[in-house]
Amino acid sequence: MKLVCVRCQIELRPVKLGMPVVEMAGSPARPLRIWFADVWGCKECGFEVCAGFSKHPIEWFDERFARYLESAKAHEIVYDYERGGQVN
Numbered sequence: 001m002k003l004v005c006v007r008c009q010i011e012l013r014p015v016k017l018g019m020p021v022v023e024m025a026g027s028p029a030r031p032l033r034i035w036f037a038d039v040w041g042c043k044e045c046g047f048e049v050c051a052g053f054s055k056h057p058i059e060w061f062d063e064r065f066a067r068y069l070e071s072a073k074a075h076e077i078v079y080d081y082e083r084g085g086q087v088n
C-alpha cells in the first residue's frame, strides 16, 4: 500500500501492524465490529491513519467477540465512531 501525506508530500510509513479498530454504533454507542488494520504515519507532521483493514471483521454476535474485545482493550486500541468528536 502506498500512502502519501498531502501536507508534507512524503510517503507514510507503517507504525503498527494489526491494530484492533472497534467500530461503534448506536446511542449510546456500543461495540459493533472489531477490525484489524495497520496504522500508517507521517514522520514529519505526525499525522496517523488506520488503513489496510481486514476483510472480515468480528461481529458483535460472534462467540469470540467478547474475548477479542477484552484482549484488545488490554493493549492499544482505536475506536471508530459513527459521529466523530468522541474521546475514549
Ligand SMILES: [Zn+2]
Binding pocket: 005, 006, 007, 008, 009, 042, 043, 044, 045, 046, 047
Ligand atoms: Zn505529514
